[in-house]
């Protein structure tokens with residue numbers, strides 16, 4: 001138990017770093033945090049019983065397999081089991097357990113607890129019944145009957161609810177949390193189509209008095225903000241950018257990183273296409289043909305507008321999540337005009353330090369190192385990263 005306690009102490013560090021002046025109140029807070037953590041510690045045999053010896057696999061992510069289970073009190077759970085021997089998984093486990101333990105919001109997946117048993121690491125979440133958004137939104141209707149149920153009203157509600165979840169993470173927790181990997185695959189839907197933001201393996205705390213954190217870049221290509229992808233500058237506005245991409249995916253039904261250019265346009269990616277149609281006042285043409293009947297056109301226009309505002313190249317030009325939640329209630333004509341979004345391959349006008357990319361093994365991700373000067377373009381980054389990719393055996397799955 002002492003070893004487990006040591007691990008728990010390490011896990012709660014993120015919640016105590018803000019109060020490390022050593023006074024009595026802070027010590028009491030730390031003790032409360034440890035007690036709260038221990039309350040969340042599951043016995044291994046409880047999870048073996050709950051999952052009937054890990055017999056029903058729900059899926060498999062970068063972290064390892066996820067199993068369905070039911071606790072003695074009747075709660076259905078999803079149990080994520082760390083792939084044994086994975087250092088990356090070990091870090092993600094610590095990160096997810098520590099950050100998510102202090103979080104409770106109806107649009108953020110609830111972490112019931114975790115289990116440390118020898119080398120085994122498990123995370124226990126509420127079970128979310130309706131799969132991840134990407135599996136429904138990007139499925140072919142014949143393969144996925146639920147796709148036909150994902151009508152405009154549902155998509156709109158999902159955008160609003162994810163915005164609320166992100167607002168909570170950025171402003172409603174003791175220290176703001178940046179998710180870093182907002183994408184359709186990390187939004188789980190419950191049986192009433194209520195979205196839950198999931199997968200906090202890469203999330204970071206964001207100190208209030210900082211404008212950004214410099215960090216290794218890890219995320220999913222197509223959803224990562226320019227300043228973060230190129231320079232490792234992380235702020236809540238990186239999540240805002242990713243959210244904007246998800247909004248445009250929900251409107252169009254197109255996956256950002258496998259966008260197929262349509263006949264008659266030279267747009268090479270989703271953002272460029274959305275921008276082009278927006279400028280030409282042809283917003284309706286970008287709407288997923290499956291949901292065109294019964295559209296609320298004003299809502300659609302507002303959402304496209306928000307998607308473009310969120311994906312502006314300059315973080316300062318992007319609204320924060322509080323403002324975004326308000327923007328959803330506005331008429332499109334009352335919203336500020338977006339300019340061209342931060343599109344890969346286009347010039348990024350900040351005065352950044354160009355970082356060369358080396359690959360992080362976790363998923364479609366880059367980690368930054370080194371620096372240079374001058375303004376740079378995504379295409380420069382793309383070629384830098386492409387050579388990193390060529391010279392790295394860890395680079396599977398990166399698309400630029």
Ligand SMILES: Nc1ncnc2c1ncn2[C@@H]1O[C@H](COP(=O)(O)OP(=O)(O)OP(=O)(O)O)[C@@H](O)[C@H]1O
Pocket residue numbers: 058059060061062063064065066078080109125126127128129131132185186188198199363
């Ligand atoms: N709380 C949950 N309830 C129900 N199913 C879940 C839950 N969490 C995960 N799953 C299922 O397990 C699968 C794997 O999830 P996981 O979060 O490990 O990986 P991922 O997000 O799909 O991939 P990656 O880790 O590479 O980003 C998901 O696609 C989903 O189907």
